[in-house]
Amino acid sequence: MTPSAPARLTADAVTLRYDRSVVARDLTVAVPDRSFTVIVGPNACGKSTLLRALSRMLRPSEGRVLLDGEEISTLPAKRLARRLGLLPQTPVAPDGITVGDLVARGRYPHQGLLRQWSREDERVVTEAMAATGVTDLAERRVDELSGGQRQRIWIAMALAQQTELLLLDEPTTYLDIAHQIDILDLCARLHEEEGRTLVAVLHDLNHAARYATHLVALREGRVVAQGAPGDIITADLVEDVFRLPCRVIEDPETGTPLVVPAARRRAAVISG
Amino acid sequence: MTRLPLRRRGSVPAAVTLRLPGRLSLRARPRGAVVVTALALATTALVLLLLGTGQEQLGPLEVVRVLNGEATPTQWFLVHELRYPRALVAVLVGAALGIAGAAFQSVSRNPLGSPDIIGFTQGSVTGALTVVVLFGGGPGTVAAGAVAGGLATGAAVHLLTRRGGAQGYRLVLVGIGAAATLSAANGYLLTRAGVDEAARGLMWLTGSFQGRDWTQFWPLLAACALLVPALLTRGPALGLLEMGDDTARALGGRPEHIRLTALTGAVLLTAAATAAAGPVTFVALAAPQLARRLTRATGPDLPAAAAMGAALTTAADWTAQHALAAVTLPAGAVTGVLGGLYLMWLLHAERRGGRL
Numbered sequence: 001m002t003p004s005a006p007a008r009l010t011a012d013a014v015t016l017r018y019d020r021s022v023v024a025r026d027l028t029v030a031v032p033d034r035s036f037t038v039i040v041g042p043n044a045c046g047k048s049t050l051l052r053a054l055s056r057m058l059r060p061s062e063g064r065v066l067l068d069g070e071e072i073s074t075l076p077a078k079r080l081a082r083r084l085g086l087l088p089q090t091p092v093a094p095d096g097i098t099v100g101d102l103v104a105r106g107r108y109p110h111q112g113l114l115r116q117w118s119r120e121d122e123r124v125v126t127e128a129m130a131a132t133g134v135t136d137l138a139e140r141r142v143d144e145l146s147g148g149q150r151q152r153i154w155i156a157m158a159l160a161q162q163t164e165l166l167l168l169d170e171p172t173t174y175l176d177i178a179h180q181i182d183i184l185d186l187c188a189r190l191h192e193e194e195g196r197t198l199v200a201v202l203h204d205l206n207h208a209a210r211y212a213t214h215l216v217a218l219r220e221g222r223v224v225a226q227g228a229p230g231d232i233i234t235a236d237l238v239e240d241v242f243r244l245p246c247r248v249i250e251d252p253e254t255g256t257p258l259v260v261p262a263a264r265r266r267a268a269v270i271s272g
Numbered sequence: 273m274t275r276l277p278l279r280r281r282g283s284v285p286a287a288v289t290l291r292l293p294g295r296l297s298l299r300a301r302p303r304g305a306v307v308v309t310a311l312a313l314a315t316t317a318l319v320l321l322l323l324g325t326g327q328e329q330l331g332p333l334e335v336v337r338v339l340n341g342e343a344t345p346t347q348w349f350l351v352h353e354l355r356y357p358r359a360l361v362a363v364l365v366g367a368a369l370g371i372a373g374a375a376f377q378s379v380s381r382n383p384l385g386s387p388d389i390i391g392f393t394q395g396s397v398t399g400a401l402t403v404v405v406l407f408g409g410g411p412g413t414v415a416a417g418a419v420a421g422g423l424a425t426g427a428a429v430h431l432l433t434r435r436g437g438a439q440g441y442r443l444v445l446v447g448i449g450a451a452a453t454l455s456a457a458n459g460y461l462l463t464r465a466g467v468d469e470a471a472r473g474l475m476w477l478t479g480s481f482q483g484r485d486w487t488q489f490w491p492l493l494a495a496c497a498l499l500v501p502a503l504l505t506r507g508p509a510l511g512l513l514e515m516g517d518d519t520a521r522a523l524g525g526r527p528e529h530i531r532l533t534a535l536t537g538a539v540l541l542t543a544a545a546t547a548a549a550g551p552v553t554f555v556a557l558a559a560p561q562l563a564r565r566l567t568r569a570t571g572p573d574l575p576a577a578a579a580m581g582a583a584l585t586t587a588a589d590w591t592a593q594h595a596l597a598a599v600t601l602p603a604g605a606v607t608g609v610l611g612g613l614y615l616m617w618l619l620h621a622e623r624r625g626g627r628l
Binding site for chain 1: 291514518568571
């Protein structure tokens with residue numbers, strides 16, 4: 001994936017703020033078509049806020065967010081929801097809902113007062129559950145499931161929404177390492193096999209380096225670097241973005257960059 | 273909390289789909305339909321009992337005969353002019369409060385979010401009492417006052433909870449504050465009243481169906497005919513709201529819009545019910561939750577909540593007339609006692625479930 005691929009989703013010179021505190025000013029970020037874009041950065045760098053703006057959860061106080069050239073704030077809510085999906089960081093499952101019912105909720109933007117459950121709905125929900133490997137859980141209650149299973153179900157719901165673009169806000173938080181990899185492998189498969197454009201906020205830089213085709217590194221509301229992880233991840237960049245002295249080596253599994261934080265003794269030498 | 277699984281393989285399907293030409297489709301839950309039918313039958317039976325209850329007791333069969341026109345003029349008058357409107361007002365008040373309660377609980381994502389807990393009922397009473405005490409208005413203006421009071425309270429609570437999106441405990445806590453303030457105002461209004469006004473005003477402290485006639489029934493029916501279908505169409509959107517604002521928005525819902533329309537409809541229904549019968553407490557609180565436990569629906573089941581509300585108010589009116597031999601209690605007293613017990617149980621269950 002080259003950075004020059006046409007952008008599907010663009011934040012164009014946006015200023016993002018909560019009330020009076022400005023998170024980012026004049027920020028421009030483009031999500032290339034069919035990319036797996038990952039946004040990284042230290043805590044409070046504005047990465048989740050940027051994702052919220054890209055998914056119209058937060059309206060920029062200045063600038064525009066464009067989806068295929070159209071400003072998203074002008075699109076009707078349901079129409080937009082058929083093109084752009086979002087999995088929030090901590091989604092809430094209604095009390096006592098079953099897995100099958102929850103995944104079916106993903107069909108809401110395709111339904112209407114007199115179109116409550118089409119054959120298409122049925123087919124897409126079945127496929128979404130198969131793609132995420134939760135078919136056997138269909139009758140179970142969501143609140144009985146483990147964190148990893150629950151995250152798969154939320155992804156299934158987002159898949160049932162049938163959007164070409166899917167945004168995920170820290171999809172691996174609260175999961176153990178095996179389940180983190182499990183979820184990321186699932187995302188990579190959705191990206192490669194189904195040609196969806198994915199955008200995710202991730203905490204773990206090494207996960208980002210391994211899975212992203214396009215990486216956006218943020219610090220204090222500014223893009224420090226963006227591009228293919230192999231092209232942009234260097235020890236200098238990591239130090240710049242995270243203030244973390246480190247070495248960057250080649251991941252023996254995938255050949256992607258692997259960030260190894262400096263040992264404490266060395267860090268002390270550097271800062272001293 | 274242990275509950276039965278929502279559906280089991282090979283048992284009754286959780287939902288059936290009716291496909292119509294033109295790619296239209298309707299979906300219904302058989303279990304919900306059974307519950308609504310059963311509650312409707314129970315309400316019908318209770319109405320027949322209520323029509324036979326009073327100075328001159330009639331059996332259900334006699335009631336049916338009277339309704340068919342085979343009756344003495346006295347019986348005709350008793351049943352048609354006194355008891356029939358009273359029973360129908362009870363049915364409509366119950367249905368209105370049930371559906372309004374379900375909408376409130378859905379919007380606040382909290383089983384405590386009911387109009388009599390969060391002040392809208394008290395606001396209606398304040399409106400009614402203001403008209404009675406300060407302006408000495410007649411029944412029509414009193415009803416208008418009740419509706420205005422309910423709406424004003426709804427608007428005030430909505431504005432106070434707007435930041436942060438009128439959700440969850442914020443709505444409930446602000447509402448409880450409003451309820452307490454308005455109850456105090458209601459007490460104060462009564463102390464300012466003359467003897468006659470105070471006697472009329474006292475009716476507004478406890479809901480009752482005693483003496484309700486066709487003049488209360490028709491406006492209430494009009495309100496229900498308008499607002500109940502409007503709220504029913506918000507059902508799926510309200511279900512979406514229960515998943516949190518972000519997910520609701522991601523799925524193409526507009527949380528602020530859903531909340532505003534649902535709350536407006538529910539406030540108006542509550543006010544219309546209160547204008548007709550006074551504050552019949554706890555029906556709006558208990559009916560949606562009881563209905564939900566029967567239907568085991570995950571979203572708000574508005575039709576079942578309405579049916580449960582009607583069954584509760586008619587049962588309460590019958591109990592009120594039979595509980596004590598010498599006195600006829602107001603129905604609101606019965607729902608108050610039962611509702612208090614329910615509220616204690618609910619708080620206990622919520623604590624145990626770690627939600628309080």
